[in-house]
Amino acid sequence: MVDAKFLKPDTLALHAGQHPDPVTGARAVPIYQTTSYVFRDVDHAASLFNLEVGGHIYSRISNPTVAVFEERVAALEEGSGALGVSSGQAALHIAIATLMGAGGHIVASTSLYGGTRNMLGLTLPRFGITATFVNPRDHDGFRRAIKPETRLVLGETVGNPGGEVLDIPAIAEIAHAAKLPLMIDNTFASPVLCRPLTLGADIVFHSATKFIGGHGVAIGGVIVESGRFDWEGSGKFLTLTEPYAGYHGIDFAEEFGPHAFIMRARTEGVRDFGCCMAPQTAFYLLQGLETLPLRMARHVENARKVIAFLEANPAVERIASPDLPDHPDHALAQRLLPKGTGSIFSFDIKGGREAGRRFIERLRLFSHLANVGDAKSLVIHPASTTHAQLDAAALREAGIGEGMIRLSVGLEDADDLLDDLGQALRAATKA
Amino acid sequence: MKLTVHGRGVTATTGGAEFDPGKPAIVFLHGAGFDRTVWRLQTRWFAHHGRSVLAVDFPGHGWSEGPALDSIAALADWTAALIDAAGLERAALVGHSMGALVAVETAARFADKVRALGLCGVAAEMPVHPEMLESAKANTPKVEELITFWGIGNALHKGGMVSPGLWLRRESLAVLSGNRPGVIHTDLAACHAYKDAIQRAAAIKCPTVLVLGDGDLMTPAAKAKPLAAAIGGARSVVIPGAGHFMIVERPDEALEALRGCV
Numbered sequence: 001m002v003d004a005k006f007l008k009p010d011t012l013a014l015h016a017g018q019h020p021d022p023v024t025g026a027r028a029v030p031i032y033q034t035t036s037y038v039f040r041d042v043d044h045a046a047s048l049f050n051l052e053v054g055g056h057i058y059s060r061i062s063n064p065t066v067a068v069f070e071e072r073v074a075a076l077e078e079g080s081g082a083l084g085v086s087s088g089q090a091a092l093h094i095a096i097a098t099l100m101g102a103g104g105h106i107v108a109s110t111s112l113y114g115g116t117r118n119m120l121g122l123t124l125p126r127f128g129i130t131a132t133f134v135n136p137r138d139h140d141g142f143r144r145a146i147k148p149e150t151r152l153v154l155g156e157t158v159g160n161p162g163g164e165v166l167d168i169p170a171i172a173e174i175a176h177a178a179k180l181p182l183m184i185d186n187t188f189a190s191p192v193l194c195r196p197l198t199l200g201a202d203i204v205f206h207s208a209t210k211f212i213g214g215h216g217v218a219i220g221g222v223i224v225e226s227g228r229f230d231w232e233g234s235g236k237f238l239t240l241t242e243p244y245a246g247y248h249g250i251d252f253a254e255e256f257g258p259h260a261f262i263m264r265a266r267t268e269g270v271r272d273f274g275c276c277m278a279p280q281t282a283f284y285l286l287q288g289l290e291t292l293p294l295r296m297a298r299h300v301e302n303a304r305k306v307i308a309f310l311e312a313n314p315a316v317e318r319i320a321s322p323d324l325p326d327h328p329d330h331a332l333a334q335r336l337l338p339k340g341t342g343s344i345f346s347f348d349i350k351g352g353r354e355a356g357r358r359f360i361e362r363l364r365l366f367s368h369l370a371n372v373g374d375a376k377s378l379v380i381h382p383a384s385t386t387h388a389q390l391d392a393a394a395l396r397e398a399g400i401g402e403g404m405i406r407l408s409v410g411l412e413d414a415d416d417l418l419d420d421l422g423q424a425l426r427a428a429t430k431a
Numbered sequence: 432m433k434l435t436v437h438g439r440g441v442t443a444t445t446g447g448a449e450f451d452p453g454k455p456a457i458v459f460l461h462g463a464g465f466d467r468t469v470w471r472l473q474t475r476w477f478a479h480h481g482r483s484v485l486a487v488d489f490p491g492h493g494w495s496e497g498p499a500l501d502s503i504a505a506l507a508d509w510t511a512a513l514i515d516a517a518g519l520e521r522a523a524l525v526g527h528s529m530g531a532l533v534a535v536e537t538a539a540r541f542a543d544k545v546r547a548l549g550l551c552g553v554a555a556e557m558p559v560h561p562e563m564l565e566s567a568k569a570n571t572p573k574v575e576e577l578i579t580f581w582g583i584g585n586a587l588h589k590g591g592m593v594s595p596g597l598w599l600r601r602e603s604l605a606v607l608s609g610n611r612p613g614v615i616h617t618d619l620a621a622c623h624a625y626k627d628a629i630q631r632a633a634a635i636k637c638p639t640v641l642v643l644g645d646g647d648l649m650t651p652a653a654k655a656k657p658l659a660a661a662i663g664g665a666r667s668v669v670i671p672g673a674g675h676f677m678i679v680e681r682p683d684e685a686l687e688a689l690r691g692c693v
């Protein structure tokens with residue numbers, strides 16, 4: 001018996017995309033803090049500009065430090081290539097702008113990060129791109145929402161605040177039947193807990209700001225392509241299958257095959273929209289990637305301890321985590337995310353908006369801020385912050401209770417986290 | 432570009448430039464289970480440096496109509512017909528792996544149609560591991576994994592692609608998994624059965640370069656030596672640190688080796 005002994009994810013998290021610097025021997029990934037790269041000669045310059053040869057021209061389009069980050073994420077996500085950009089929002093925007101122009105339509109899950117919802121529902125319509133939102137559990141709804149002008153189906157592996165898990169294989173099948181790609185925001189799961197491209201998705205993106213970095217020091221985003229979507233056979237993606245004047249009539253699918261999407265996203269998307277990742281950012285995010293497998297295991301372990309503690313606490317009304325058997329997506333989560341569903345979940349505190357506010361104010365270890373996926377534990381009370389403009393009815397519609405608290409459980413000693421939560425819950429419900 | 436060979440549609444990329452039969456032409460021939468896109472870092476350069484380029488999808492591969500042809504001899508007949516169909520009198524042939532065997536066979540049997548040869552990842556014979564053949568026959572993914580695992584050189588298993596952000600392991604698996612059922616087996620069986628390279632080599636009179644990887648596990652550089660010796664005047668370039676996918680792993684060095692010949 002012979003076997004393909006590919007390097008495994010924990011190894012790739014440390015090594016993929018990098019060889020020790022051949023000139024200096026530097027073991028760490030050097031920060032190539034440069035805007036531009038000297039051409040070998042005039043012909044080399046022209047060849048680089050015309051995509052005849054590989055290499056770097058200008059750091060808006062590519063940079064060696066960023067390239068290590070990109071290749072490493074591609075490796076971890078099982079993609080044919082990746083593109084690093086300035087934020088998760090930039091990743092979403094570049095992916096959409098690469099696939100469609102005015103007139104395009106997106107079918108998206110309702111369980112989306114608020115910023116995604118804003119871009120799709122409010123901003124992109126000004127540019128002629130519209131979206132229909134469908135409950136992630138309503139598979140037939142996805143099928144029905146697809147129109148002739150639809151160009152993308154979009155969802156999140158694990159949504160928030162409800163912890164909805166998208167049935168990626170089923171939704172991929174629906175998208176593919178309509179000759180459309182499925183794109184997944186895998187921020188909350190990270191490639192350690194779920195690799196959507198192996199489940200049928202065609203594009204993955206991340207807010208690398210979150211678990212990938214893990215340290216909360218850098219904003220970044222990344223897009224990964226599977227290399228398997230048949231753009232030519234679909235016939236709906238002229239950006240990838242028709243000559244593009246930007247490079248003398250290049251046809252990306254014909255010439256780049258499994259890299260068609262990422263090549264277009266890089267050579268048109270970030271080239272023109274300019275939302276590149278800084279080399280310093282890539283360096284920070286690479287520090288995060290090195291320990292991502294270890295951190296995710298600890299995030300999951302700590303989150304489970306916190307959930308068990310909250311379940312037993314009389315001040316807690318309801319916990320929305322697919323890790324729990326009473327969550328509607330529990331069985332699906334066990335199938336798609338067997339190692340755990342991450343460490344971001346929400347719960348309702350008895351006493352509504354007021355109790356929620358008091359709870360947050362009494363926490364000592366959990367930081368009250370607008371972020372998730374940090375090594376440090378974080379908390380937010382949506383009804384008084386991100387969703388403060390909504391009244392009780394509108395909150396209900398968004399699936400957010402007035403007393404709902406969202407936690408992002410970090411890497412601290414779990415006992416300290418439980419002590420902190422316990423004292424804050426007591427204080428919040430005493431008054 | 433779309434062509435018709437033996438009554439069936441063929442797709443070839445021209446490297447992003449208008450195909451002009453008046454310029455010296457190069458036909459690129461991919462390896463078993465792959466398609467035209469493996470040549471992307473050679474085709475565009477040649478097409479913008481005085482050559483006319485046709486990187487074809489063999490029948491049944493990529494965007495060309497099937498069925499796949501089941502012997503190196505049949506693929507050589509097809510390649511000769513392709514040169515005619517493109518309105519060319521002669522072309523240089525650049526082949527990788529199975530495509531290199533096809534180039535050898537075509538150059539020997541249709542000498543007047545072939546002006547130069549570039550043979551990448553080639554060996555005098557290409558016996559295929561029985562478990563690969565078995566998996567290919569059963570259309571299981573193992574053969575795709577083994578081609579990818581043995582095809583990528585040691586260095587590139589960790590990545591480090593010249594084109595920023597691309598990950599070779601999944602590129603290879605993505606292309607291989609896109610094959611129609613049976614195609615990989617047809618290719619591998621054709622490679623496995625072909626024993627004529629050394630004998631055909633004697634008939635090759637055109638300038639020839641062999642582009643080899645010193646870390647190639649599929650067609651080790653040493654196994655190319657008898658073939659190089661049998662082709663009069665052939666030059667061998669061994670790229671350090673490169674595996675069987677040297678044209679993607681070390682595209683600049685492969686291009687440099689080819690441009691001196693084709």
Ligand SMILES: Cc1ncc(COP(=O)(O)O)c(C=O)c1O
Pocket residue numbers: 087088089090113115116156185187188206207208209219220221371372
């Ligand atoms: C799930 C998810 N996707 C996308 C984003 C946007 O990413 P960024 O803030 O890096 O632009 C966020 C940010 O909170 C997020 O949580």
